[in-house]
Amino acid sequence: xxxxxxxxxxxxxxxxxxxxxxxxxxxxxxxxxxxxxxxxxxxxxxxxxxxxxxxxxxxxxxxxxxxxxxxxxxxxxxxxxxxxxxxxxxxxxxxxxxxxxxxxxxxxxxxxxxxxxxxxxxxxxxxxxxxxxxxxxxxxxxxxxxxxxxxxxxxxxxxxxxxxxxxxxxxxxxxxxxxxxxxxxxxxxxxxxxxxxxxxxxxxxxxxxxxxxxxxxxxxxxxxxxxxxxxxxxxxxxxxxxxxxxxxxxxxxxxxxxxxxxxxxxxxxxxxxxxxxxxxxxxxxxxxxxxxxxxxxxxxxxxxxxxxxxxxxxxxxxxxxxxxxxxxxxxxxxxxxxxxxxxxxxxxxxxxxxxxxxxxxxxxxxxxxxxxxxxxxxxxxxxxxxxxxxxxxxxxxxxxxxxxx
Numbered sequence: 001x002x003x004x005x006x007x008x009x010x011x012x013x014x015x016x017x018x019x020x021x022x023x024x025x026x027x028x029x030x031x032x033x034x035x036x037x038x039x040x041x042x043x044x045x046x047x048x049x050x051x052x053x054x055x056x057x058x059x060x061x062x063x064x065x066x067x068x069x070x071x072x073x074x075x076x077x078x079x080x081x082x083x084x085x086x087x088x089x090x091x092x093x094x095x096x097x098x099x100x101x102x103x104x105x106x107x108x109x110x111x112x113x114x115x116x117x118x119x120x121x122x123x124x125x126x127x128x129x130x131x132x133x134x135x136x137x138x139x140x141x142x143x144x145x146x147x148x149x150x151x152x153x154x155x156x157x158x159x160x161x162x163x164x165x166x167x168x169x170x171x172x173x174x175x176x177x178x179x180x181x182x183x184x185x186x187x188x189x190x191x192x193x194x195x196x197x198x199x200x201x202x203x204x205x206x207x208x209x210x211x212x213x214x215x216x217x218x219x220x221x222x223x224x225x226x227x228x229x230x231x232x233x234x235x236x237x238x239x240x241x242x243x244x245x246x247x248x249x250x251x252x253x254x255x256x257x258x259x260x261x262x263x264x265x266x267x268x269x270x271x272x273x274x275x276x277x278x279x280x281x282x283x284x285x286x287x288x289x290x291x292x293x294x295x296x297x298x299x300x301x302x303x304x305x306x307x308x309x310x311x312x313x314x315x316x317x318x319x320x321x322x323x324x325x326x327x328x329x330x331x332x333x334x335x336x337x338x339x340x341x342x343x344x345x346x347x348x349x350x351x352x353x354x355x356x357x358x359x360x361x362x363x364x365x366x367x368x369x370x371x372x373x374x375x376x377x378x379x380x381x382x383x384x385x386x387x388x389x390x391x392x393x394x395x396x397x398x399x400x401x402x403x404x405x
Contacts, residue, residue: 002136010127011156013135014046018152021051024140027059027350030133043353044123045092049142052149055095055116056123059353063333065122066094068215069115070107078106084328091143093327093356094119099145113148118215120150124159125176125221129166136347162222169225172232173210176221178239180213180228181206188236200228207242260286260382263374264303266296266322267311267340272363276309279367284381285374293317300326305335306378309361312341312352320355327356336377340365 001016005028013026029043046056057065063079070076082100090096098115101107107115166173182188182204189197203213214224231237263285265276273289280287288303290296293314300308308326312319319339326332336358341348349360359373374381 003134005130005133005135010130010135011160013137014152014156017048017137018051022137022139023049023051023142024138025143026135026137027347028127028130028133028135029059029350029353030130042126043350044127045350045354046120046123046127047143049146049149052151053120053155054143054146054149055092056120056127057092057094058123059350060356060358062356063094063097065119065215066097066115068212069118070101072216072218073107073111075101075106078104080330081106087328092354095143099147102147109147114218116147117150118218121155121159121220122211122214124155125162128156128159128163136350162220166222166225169229173225173229173239175241176211176214176225177209177241179206179209179242180204180232180237180239182236183238184236187234188231191231191236204228204237206240209242260284261307261374261378262286262303262305263288263307263309263378264296264300264305265289265309266293266314266319267291267309268293268314269311272311272340276370279370280374280381283367283371293319293322296322297325300332304331307336307338307374308332309338309340310357312339312348320351323352323357324355338373338377 001013010028016022017024017026024047026046026048027043028045043059044056045059047054067076067079070078078101079097082097082104086100086103087093087096090099098107098112102109102112180200180203182201185201188200192200203216208216210224210228211221213219214221217224228237232239263280265273265280265287267273267276267289268291270291273291277287277289288299288305290299294316296310310319310322314322319341323337323339326335326337333356337356338359338361339352339357340361340363341352342363352360358377361369361373
C-alpha cells in the first residue's frame with residue numbers, strides 16, 4: 001500500500017492497518033521541490049504488530065529525543081555507557097538504545113514504557129497534522145524485541161482531538177518547535193504561583209522548544225501549549241526558534257569564520273571524487289576524498305569533517321552500512337551526512353533516513369545544487385581558499401553531465 005496523503009489521510013491509513021491486523025512498517029515522508037532539486041523534509045516510520053503500534057519516530061537517527069526523555073529520570077548521561085555493539089542488530093538507533101538501557105538496568109521497564117508511549121504520541125501528533133506527503137506500508141517481520149504495543153483507535157482519537165485544539169491556538173502558536181522566552185518577568189511572576197514561575201523561568205530561555213518541555217515534564221505537546229498560550233497572547237511570553245539547532249553553521253556570522261568547512265566525499269568513482277573536490281575547492285571548502293569505503297572510516301576519524309558526502313552504491317561496504325556505522329559513534333551522531341545516489345525513489349530516500357542520513361542528493365547534480373545543500377548545513381566556504389581550477393572543472397562537468405536538468 002502506497003500513495004499520497006492528498007489522496008488518503010494518515011488517520012485512514014492507520015485505521016486500515018488496524019482493521020487488517022497488519023504487521024510491518026509504515027513510512028511517511030514530506031518533501032518540497034526547489035528547481036531541479038528535491039529538498040527532503042522530515043520523514044517518519046511507524047512499526048506495527050498485528051495492527052498495534054510497537055514504536056514510531058523520525059527516520060533520522062538522532063538521539064536528542066531519547067536524551068530529552070531521559071532527562072526527567074536524570075539518566076541522560078547513561079547513553080554513554082551503552083557500547084555500539086549493543087544496538088548493531090536494531091533497525092532504528094533510538095529504539096536500539098532504549099532497549100539497551102533496559103538490558104543494562106539503566107532504566108526500569110515502567111520508565112521505558114513511559115518513554116516509548118511519549119515517543120509514539122509525539123510522532124502521531126506530527127503525522128496526523130500532515131496534509132501533504134508520500135507514504136508506503138510494507139508487510140514484514142515485526143520490530144523485535146517488543147517492550148509494549150499500543151491500540152491504534154483510542155490513541156488516534158485522542159491525538160486527533162489534540163491536533164484540532166492545537167489549530168485553535170494559531171496564529172499565536174504555530175509550531176511545537178517554537179521556543180518560549182520571557183518578555184515580562186514581573187507580570188508573569190504576579191500571575192503565577194512561585195513554583196510555576198520558577199519552572200517556566202527555567203525552560204523559557206529561547207533555546208528550549210515546547211516539544212522539549214513536553215518531554216522534560218512528561219506532558220503532551222497540547223498541555224504545554226495551552227499552559228503558555230494566555231501569556232503569549234498578552235505578550236508576556238514570546239516565541240522564537242532556536243536557530244543554533246537548525247543548522248551547524250548557517251546561523252553564524254560567516255564573515256568571521258576563518259577556517260573553511262571541512263568536507264569528506266566518499267565515492268568509489270574517481271571522476272565523481274575529483275569533480276566534487278574541484279567544485280568545492282573553488283568555492284572555499286576544504287575537501288578530502290576517499291574512493292575505498294573501507295579506507296573512508298579512518299579518513300573520517302582523522303579529518304573530523306563538518307559534513308560527509310557519501311555514495312550509496314559502493315563495493316565492499318555500501319553507503320547505508322557506512323552511514324549506520326558512523327551514526328553509532330558518538331563523535332559523528334550529529335554530523336550532517338548527505339547521501340549521493342543515481343537512484344530516484346521514495347524507498348531509497350526513506351532507507352537513507354533510516355540509517356541516519358541527513359539529506360539526499362541525486363546524481364547527476366550541478367554545482368549550484370551541491371552548494372545549496374552545503375550552505376544549508378555548514379554555511380559558505382572561505383573565499384580565501386578559492387583556487388583557479390575552472391578549466392579542469394568545466395571538463396569534468398561536461399564528462400559527468402553534472403548540469404543536466
